[in-house]
Amino acid sequence: MTIKEQKDSCFSGKILVCPLRGHWTSFRLVDEFGDGKPYGGLHYSVIDSIGQEYTGRLDGEGFAKVENHYRGPVVLIMDKRYNGLDQPYEQLIKREYYPLPITELQFRAEQTRFFHDDGFRREHNPAIKDADVFVQVEVRDLVREGAHLPPVVQRFHEPQSSLLRAMSELGIGPEVPFGIALSPNQHNVLEVRPMRALRPMLSTDDSFCALNLYQLALMATLSYTDFAQDPREKPLDKVRFPEDPSIGNLFGEALANYRENWRIDKHQRDRYYPLYEDVPYSKRLEILPFDPTLYAQNHPDKGKDQEHPANQHFFDDQKDGGDTQAFICHHDEVVLISVRGTASLKDAVRDVHALQVPFEEGVGRVHKGFYSAFQAISNFVRSYLGRFYVDQKIIICGHSLGGAIALLLAEALRRSTTQKYNILLYTYGAPRAGDSTFVEGAADLVHHRMVNNNDPVPGVPAPWMNANWKVWVPGLAMTVVSGYGLLVFGAGLVRVGGDPYQHHGRQQHFMPVSFNAKEWSAVLWDPDCESIEKAACTAMLEKTRQGDMPVRDGLLAQLINYTDHMMVASYIPFAWATLRRWQQTQETGASVVTEREYDVVDIALAVLKQKLHEYAQRVRYNEGPRGATKDESATIDALYKERDRLTRTRKRLQNLRYNGLTLADVYGSAAQSPEFTGSVERWFKHAENRRLEQYAMIPRQLDDGLRLARKPLDIDSIS
Structure with a gap:
């Protein structure tokens, strides 16, 4: 048959x-x-x-x-x-x-x-x-x-x-x-x-911790990639995220399938793995589903109003004439927002548009270029929170221009009259975004502001552009543009009237310390003064004759050394080194700063304090017969205030000499997670996280009393 x-x-x-x-x-x-x-x-x-x-x-x-x-x-x-x-x-x-x-x-x-x-x-x-x-x-x-x-x-x-x-x-x-x-x-x-997934382990505590320093440096860098949805627009029945690295691939495919991705930049060579925690799939950082049969808003017939993961999680206003970029996603405990820094000429134009305008969502005045970028992204973020916010911690991060936008966004959300948001902000190499009135009004916003060594970008816009610009920094804005090298914009940035620009947030400064040609270390600390982060510009200005504006060639040579501002080249390695060093310090019960490091840094601060005093005296000596001008008085006042801040900074350093670290200092609230031990063990299984790195090592204590660095920090170059 x-x-x-x-x-x-x-x-x-x-x-x-x-x-x-x-x-x-x-x-x-x-x-x-x-x-x-x-x-x-x-x-x-x-x-x-x-x-x-x-x-x-x-x-x-x-x-x-x-x-x-x-x-x-x-x-x-x-x-x-x-x-x-x-x-x-x-x-x-x-x-x-x-x-x-x-x-x-x-x-x-x-x-x-x-x-x-x-x-x-x-x-x-x-x-x-x-x-x-x-x-x-x-x-x-x-x-x-x-x-x-x-x-x-x-x-x-x-x-x-x-x-x-x-x-x-x-x-x-x-x-x-x-x-x-x-x-x-x-x-x-x-x-x-x-059905298990991985998600980046984060602390929801307001206090600074090394875990968030490292993890959010990676997330801030990820914002420079594309969302990389396939198809990018007008999907019919399904979407994919095949491109690695990309935002969509990391959250939509790799972590959803329990795969530990380390690539967050397409030019990245060194492997920097986030610390991942093993969670039920429904607790991952969610990328929304796409199903036109189940969700009417996904149907292609919606045309330009069609919703899909790319336009729900990823913001890019290129079609509207801008180039602000950011991503947002969430799980049951955290809403994560990451804002991209400068990556195009359009971003650069916003960087240099330093005119102060009213911050309509709060008080004070802010940088016009940064404010316009914030306004572009504001509705996108508020719409997402209106749909998916259920009392999570909102963690916002950003690098460079992205840090400035993130600050304005965080403060606007904090002041929301329709919802009480719990916000935590980490920024990396961010410029000043608002005036002193804005900063004072945003005092309750928790903001940890990272500065790497001699990164020049946190020095702009200058706070005293119409007063002591001859001391701090010339009127310029420096922008690092991915793929195009270094663009330097000068002139036309002198402030006329209004309050001075100021930094917001608690500064965390990464300071390399050299003892000799073969031995060095690095310290992460929170100096109260701003001179530390402007040491490179200060040194350049001190080398000019009688405080005149630096010659253009010399200034460009100074700023060409911009790698301290880069994420993959500098901020991520320093964040990794800090995490490793703090882990070692906590495990051994040692103090954050050794006696040897304390002596080196303390002497450098003493040198800087003396130089500030000498410069103030020189300005006062040059007063005309009618006394100091308004600008000269402002310069002298700023110099003495900074000298007083240096005194407080030295006291903070002294406290660090005796302070040890707890698990909470290193990992924050993540140390209380049931998955904490497994997450740390998983991270250490990667050989890259067990390697010996000089910056991450605690310097040995010498018995012969030789504790001084051959070159006590970069700020000694101003002598």
Whole structure:
């Protein structure tokens, strides 16, 4: 008898001509350890070759058997929605925007763990020995809606997808394009891949910690990449994020599939791994699903109003004539916002537009270029928070121009009259963004401001452009443009009237300390004075005759050494070195600053204080017969105030000499996470995090009393 004759004799559409019942199929769901208990009690649905449905629940060992079904393979479906009360699942299921179709199976799979620490599939599950047929499945294989689920990972034991397709082509079985085909009259074992994800470990404490210093340096750098959604616009049925590195790839694919990515810049050579924590998939930093059949706002018919992950998580106002770029995503505890720094000529134009304008969302006046960038991004951020903010900590970060925009954004959100936001801000190499009135009004905003060695960008815009510009920095704005080198804009930035520009936030300064040609270290501390971060500009000005404006060639030569401002070349390595050094300090019980380092830095501060005093005296000596002019008086006043701040800075340094570090100093609130130990151990498994790095090492203490550096810091060059 031919196959066609067999089919014609047994089927009429989906009605069997003769009863061919009496067949059975058994199956069991197990985790990667071969245990079926995690899936015990789950509801299942099995559909046989004529569409007959059999329902039930798995027993306590994850086992079930369907008896007396019609001849042929059957299809297993486990699509029952989760109806528990556990957070954040209930919140995700019931939220107004993009509610997630979370199933009981997904919830259970999120409670299981990988056999291998790196999430790589296990090839030999102990449950294989009890199976006639063994397959490795994903939750998405068994449920109807899977757009919110991670992409499928390569498996050693593929499901019988060809059998499922054949059933569909023959017009038998269920009329749904999902489910797993089970072999009849055999015992089928299905290993369900755990639904675990990785997310960057962050502290939600307001206090500064080395963990956030490092992690947010990576996230700030990631903002320079593209979101890289494929297709970029007008997607039809699904989206992908294949490009690595990219924002979409990291959060939408790599971390969702438990893969530890380290690339956050396409030109990056050294590997800097974030510290990742292992979390249930629903607690990852979420990239919204795209499913036009489930979410009307995803439908291509929406045209320019169509929503998709790229325009919900990624902001770029190029089409509106600007070039501000940022990304935003969230999980149940944190909303993360990262704002990109200068990366184009349009950004550069904003950098130099230093006219002060009113900060309409608060008090004081702010840099017009930075304010226009903030205004461009404001509605995008507020719209996202309006949809997905549920009392999380809002952590904002940014580098350079991105740091200035991030400051204005953070202060505007802090002053919101419609919602009480809990905000934490970290910036890297950020210029001044507002005047003294703005800074005073934003005093309650928690802001940790990082400055690396002699980074020149935090020195602009100059605070006293109409007073002591001859002391601090010429009227210029320096912009580093990716791909184009260094652009220097001078002239036309002298402030006329109004309050001076000031820095906001608690400064954290990374200071290399050289002891001799072969031995050096580095200290991260929080000097109260601003002279430290402007040491390079100060030194340049001191070398000019009688305080005149530096010659253009000399100034350009000074600013060409801009690498202290770069993220991959400088800020990330210094943040990594600080984290490693603080880890060592906490483990050994040592102080943050050794006696040897204290002596070096203290002498350098004493030299700087004396130079400030001498310059103030010289200005006073040069007063005309009618006394000091308004500008001269302002210069003298600023110099003496800075000298007083140096006194407080030396006291802070002295306190560091006796202070040890706690776990909270190093890791903040993350030290209390149940996954903390595993996260740190995972990080140290990478050889890059065990390497010896001079900046990360605690300098040895000499017994011969030789504690002074050959060159006590860069700021000694002003002598």
